[in-house]
Amino acid sequence: MSILIKNIKQLLQVHENSVKIIKGPAMKKLPLIENAYLYIKDDTIVEFGKMENFSGVEAETEIDATGKIVLPSWCDSHTHIVYAGNRVSEFVDRINGLSYAEIANNGGGILNSAKQLQNTSEDDLYKQATKRLNEMIALGTGAVEIKTGYGLTVEAELKMLKVIKRIKQDSLAKIAPTLLAAHAIPSEFRNNKKAYVDKIINELIPKASALRIAKFIDVFCEEGYFSVEDTKRILEAGKKYNFRPKIHVNQFNILGGVKLGVDNNALSVDHLEELNNKDIEALKNTNTMPVALPACSYFLGIPYTPARQIIDAGLPLAIATDYNPGSTPSGNMNFVVSTACIKLKMTPEEAINAATVNGAYAMGFSNMYGSITRGKKANLIITKPMDSYAEIPYAFGTNPIDQVIINGQVWV
């Protein structure tokens, strides 16, 4: 199978050498080729260049991209797309004045999703999650991290992992599975959180490791959920089984989770709606990617992650959807890129870097995804005709995508 895309108005994120991470001022640069061609063989980017240098090549499929922009597919490094049903009633409750915390304290929130998930079969969960994933692919996403975390029992967490495994095997999208070992305290452990953390450490982590599905471990480090001390214990237990941390920190409160993540070689620390100078200092000269989730801030009406402070300190930044039923019922990375520009004051170049190379880094595979580089996987977006790539974030709410190529195949 081979595809030739000709007359591309602008080919974005072109790197001769594989780029793994983009930091600080470099995020303002987005290398591109005007009037370009791109040649794909099987699932791989083989060649690209300026049309004037194109010497002709036989391809089974030819696409004329006159007036259109081509860029790497979005890399969405933070999602919870395996869930059952929805939480529409909580959405309406919030409009009527209840807060996210009040809903959670009344047994709603993550506990509500856990109850629904425990009563849903593996097959049904697989169908629901696949439908969400396919919508994301049509919206330009080619690589997705998927977390467990709505099980809240060992059995249901393992069921979630098996669903993610099936999705990983079947989907054309690249999937990064994460064991979100500690997402909320189940009601039966309300007065004995330590016993629940012990169960995670002694039972869930070893059993999850034996399934060999997830590479990453996550904890919701937050007031009313898991403390820095709980998180430390869980990450250290995970380390014994080679799980690398990717953690939820600083969504509502600054507890010290950023430093803890860095100290435990976290691949990413995600949310960061609340952030102080100590957190910024802790992130400098580390391998940990800060990840902002602008659609979560939008949906919950909480502060936006201070992206300017992060990038202006010379740090990298990734952006992701956080697709989940409670705080972000949307997997639309185009909206995330728009919101990053409009609310986080990122330039279009910074937002596109954050949603491609840096998103891939936050899943541990920027060596194969996130840029137009010979030898990388052919996951691409072909936009509708537009004058400049800044129209992608500018025209928020409009789908900028004409066609998607995923794993070297035209998505239909």
Ligand SMILES: N=CN[C@@H](CCC(=O)O)C(=O)O
């Ligand atoms: N904050 C923790 N987890 C999810 C929300 C979970 C839920 O409300 O179901 C998040 O990242 O926003």
Ligand SMILES: [Zn+2]
């Ligand atoms: Zn999340």
